[in-house]
Amino acid sequence: MSFLLESFKQAVNLILNLDRELLQIIFLSLKVSGTALLLAIVIGVPLGTFVGLKRFVGREVVITILNTFMGLPPVVVGLFLYLMLSRSGPLGFLTLLYTPTAMIIAQIILAFPIVAALTHSAVVRVPPIIKLASKSLGATSFQTTFTVIKEARYGIMAAVIAALGRVMAEVGAILIVGGNIAGYTRVMTTTIAMETDKGNFELAMALGIVLLLISLIINFCMFLIQKKGVREAQQWG
Amino acid sequence: MKKFLGILFIILIFASMAFSAEKTILISTTTSVENSGLLSYILPHFEKKTGIKVYVVARGTGAAIEMGKRGDADLVFVHAKELELEALKQGYFINRHDVCYNDFIVVGPKNDPAGIKGLKRASEAFKKIANSGSLFVSRADKSGTHMKELKLWEFAGINPKEQSWYLEAGQGMEKTLRISNEKQAYTLTDRGTWLAVKHRLEDLTLLFEGDPILFNQYGVMAVNPQRHKHVRYKEAMQLINWLISKEGQSLIGSFKDKNGNQLFIPNAK
Amino acid sequence: MGVRLNVSNIYKYYNGKPLFENCSCSFDRSGVYILMGPNGSGKSTFLRICALLENPDRGEINYFDGNRALPKDINLMRRITLLFPEVGVFNTTVFKNVAYGLKIRGFKNNKIKEKVEEALQFVGLLHKKEQNALTLSTGETKRMGIARALVLEPEVLFLDEPTASVDWKNTEIIESIIIQIKQRLNSIIIIATHDKEFAMATGDFLLYIRDGRLY
Numbered sequence: 001m002s003f004l005l006e007s008f009k010q011a012v013n014l015i016l017n018l019d020r021e022l023l024q025i026i027f028l029s030l031k032v033s034g035t036a037l038l039l040a041i042v043i044g045v046p047l048g049t050f051v052g053l054k055r056f057v058g059r060e061v062v063i064t065i066l067n068t069f070m071g072l073p074p075v076v077v078g079l080f081l082y083l084m085l086s087r088s089g090p091l092g093f094l095t096l097l098y099t100p101t102a103m104i105i106a107q108i109i110l111a112f113p114i115v116a117a118l119t120h121s122a123v124v125r126v127p128p129i130i131k132l133a134s135k136s137l138g139a140t141s142f143q144t145t146f147t148v149i150k151e152a153r154y155g156i157m158a159a160v161i162a163a164l165g166r167v168m169a170e171v172g173a174i175l176i177v178g179g180n181i182a183g184y185t186r187v188m189t190t191t192i193a194m195e196t197d198k199g200n201f202e203l204a205m206a207l208g209i210v211l212l213l214i215s216l217i218i219n220f221c222m223f224l225i226q227k228k229g230v231r232e233a234q235q236w237g
Numbered sequence: 238m239k240k241f242l243g244i245l246f247i248i249l250i251f252a253s254m255a256f257s258a259e260k261t262i263l264i265s266t267t268t269s270v271e272n273s274g275l276l277s278y279i280l281p282h283f284e285k286k287t288g289i290k291v292y293v294v295a296r297g298t299g300a301a302i303e304m305g306k307r308g309d310a311d312l313v314f315v316h317a318k319e320l321e322l323e324a325l326k327q328g329y330f331i332n333r334h335d336v337c338y339n340d341f342i343v344v345g346p347k348n349d350p351a352g353i354k355g356l357k358r359a360s361e362a363f364k365k366i367a368n369s370g371s372l373f374v375s376r377a378d379k380s381g382t383h384m385k386e387l388k389l390w391e392f393a394g395i396n397p398k399e400q401s402w403y404l405e406a407g408q409g410m411e412k413t414l415r416i417s418n419e420k421q422a423y424t425l426t427d428r429g430t431w432l433a434v435k436h437r438l439e440d441l442t443l444l445f446e447g448d449p450i451l452f453n454q455y456g457v458m459a460v461n462p463q464r465h466k467h468v469r470y471k472e473a474m475q476l477i478n479w480l481i482s483k484e485g486q487s488l489i490g491s492f493k494d495k496n497g498n499q500l501f502i503p504n505a506k
Numbered sequence: 507m508g509v510r511l512n513v514s515n516i517y518k519y520y521n522g523k524p525l526f527e528n529c530s531c532s533f534d535r536s537g538v539y540i541l542m543g544p545n546g547s548g549k550s551t552f553l554r555i556c557a558l559l560e561n562p563d564r565g566e567i568n569y570f571d572g573n574r575a576l577p578k579d580i581n582l583m584r585r586i587t588l589l590f591p592e593v594g595v596f597n598t599t600v601f602k603n604v605a606y607g608l609k610i611r612g613f614k615n616n617k618i619k620e621k622v623e624e625a626l627q628f629v630g631l632l633h634k635k636e637q638n639a640l641t642l643s644t645g646e647t648k649r650m651g652i653a654r655a656l657v658l659e660p661e662v663l664f665l666d667e668p669t670a671s672v673d674w675k676n677t678e679i680i681e682s683i684i685i686q687i688k689q690r691l692n693s694i695i696i697i698a699t700h701d702k703e704f705a706m707a708t709g710d711f712l713l714y715i716r717d718g719r720l721y
Contacts, residue, residue: 086307087307087467095467097309098292127592127594129594130594133594134594136589136590137610138610138658139610147596180295181263181294184292198272
């Protein structure tokens with residue numbers, strides 16, 4: 001117990017005196033996950049909206065695939081991407097293995113199904129009358145779609161935050177394709193894994209606390225957004 | 238919503254800033270080397286001298302060699318001489334050099350139920366552990382340490398697989414040691430990791446050391462540029478030559494862990 | 507002025523049963539047309555077909571002496587509009603709800619402000635313009651819906667049950683709003699309703715749907 005307390009004290013100390021290396025690690029984490037999230041939104045929101053609004057052959061299959069991919073094990077994604085990006089793999093010529101870009105790609109693969117699947121369910125929850133009202137007010141089909149997305153905004157924001165939570169906490173995939181190279185592809189989660197291996201529990205815990213704080217902030221935002229969404233939904237009824 | 242998008246946009250701008258374009262090489266090594274801190278101690282000297290930035294990726298020995306074979310690294314720095322020589326023979330690598338060594342030790346519960354303390358030969362110690370039925374934790378991850386352990390069982394004439402006292406962890410050294418500590422079991426470890434974490438492992442103690450068979454030779458070799466045209470062979474050779482040079486060797490010898498123990502003994506020829 | 511809306515030989519089937527068969531009529535004079543009929547007689551469907559929000563199974567709709575009207579003709583769609591019984595409120599302020607149609611038509615912000623405020627004044631909701639539209643009462647929601655349609659100055663305006671589930675006080679307000687619209691806009695206004703008093707107060711012409719026929 002005293003050991004735990006001691007580690008915790010040292011961890012807090014490390015956070016209070018953030019050194020450059022630690023800051024760089026935190027910054028890279030945010031950069032990789034933030035970029036991945038942004039691109040996941042660019043792919044996921046239109047995809048989820050399309051699946052939610054259009055009726056086409058194979059739609060059920062796409063929804064099932066998206067829901068399954070929401071739970072993809074990161075290690076599997078990492079391994080798959082490693083084999084693709086390896087110099088001996090089909091995409092080896094891109095020389096992306098062990099770069100932040102490879103980590104971003106891995107996290108996009110993990111994040112976009114969440115964004116798409118949750119966007120889909122947010123969009124189908126928008127009452128059909130919204131689409132009709134928008135059409136009858138003279139909206140083009142593009143404008144109508146945009147209006148439906150806007151009405152689904154709380155659900156979509158919750159989707160984005162859920163995806164952010166997943167990528168920030170993820171270690172399996174980025175460890176494999178990023179390589180945890182010091183000063184280049186080392187992020188919070190891979191550092192925690194490594195420092196734990198080394199027995200450097202203080203540093204691992206310091207980063208763990210930072211990560212936890214970030215998660216806490218993210219989840220708090222999610223709570224606020226959902227509360228607001230629920231309140232407005234009640235007013236609707 | 239607009240603010241939210243704004244923040245994301247800023248992140249994108251940061252992310253799109255070009256990642257550094259200096260000359261780099263990638264060395265794949267074992268987790269034990271990376272975790273010892275040796276490379277982050279010596280490599281800055283090399284980088285300063287040559288202007289070549291060295292990226293280090295740490296994996297188990299098997300995976301580290303595999304990385305080189307696939308052309309995902311420019312050179313490898315590992316400690317599984319037999320595997321290295323085999324890969325060399327297959328033409329995946331060239332220019333292998335011994336760099337340094339450290340040794341393996343056997344640690345176990347303080348009361349030493351198998352009675353291996355004071356023995357001379359490692360095979361004897363392993364036999365005693367097996368015969369006493371005491372728990373033994375194996376790395377079981379194809380690492381250099383794991384390879385060495387399998388070799389020792391072979392010498393002892395014992396097949397530990399499927400034995401009730403033989404636990405396969407599939408983990409790194411530090412975790413394997415922790416499991417041994419919890420389970421009151423014997424395990425084979427490299428001295429460096431043991432020295433770094435032993436103060437946390439109150440129920441384990443060093444029980445066997447000194448048999449030359451336990452010496453752990455580290456070697457470095459370059460990925461064969463004829464197999465993988467893209468590798469930075471020239472820069473990789475610069476690093477190899479530097480590691481076995483007087484400067485590299487003396488730096489390796491002067492590296493100490495945070496408790497002041499020398500972990501690697503340079504022995505390049 | 508020629509025929510502004512022509513409905514010719516419309517057929518619509520619902521679950522295999524005919525809702526209406528071979529319905530035709532044309533609208534040329536401005537004023538309020540009241541569409542009455544029993545529940546389930548297809549009043550709403552008729553309005554939606556006329557407003558090009560639903561396709562008939564057979565027959566065609568023509569506007570302004572033009573060819574067969576199609577929903578993808580956005581310029582035509584922007585000359586007509588329909589107010590649904592449920593209105594279809596966007597989750598934003600009253601102001602932005604009413605501004606919606608103008609915004610997607612690319613009006614300038616100051617023009618939008620002027621028109622929206624005038625329309626809100628007209629339906630008596632100017633004081634609630636910054637409120638979230640989902641917080642309005644049923645009667646207020648209907649009035650906002652009317653304002654939202656009105657700012658677009660439609661040449662043909664469809665109102666589907668504008669007074670359903672609205673209290674008598676709001677019904678009176680809506681009544682007077684419609685009478686005023688009639689005087690202000692030189693438009694065709696087609697209202698589907700159950701409310702006989704409301705129909706008497708506002709209507710100029712009467713149409714009746716029953717058993718799949720239009721009278």
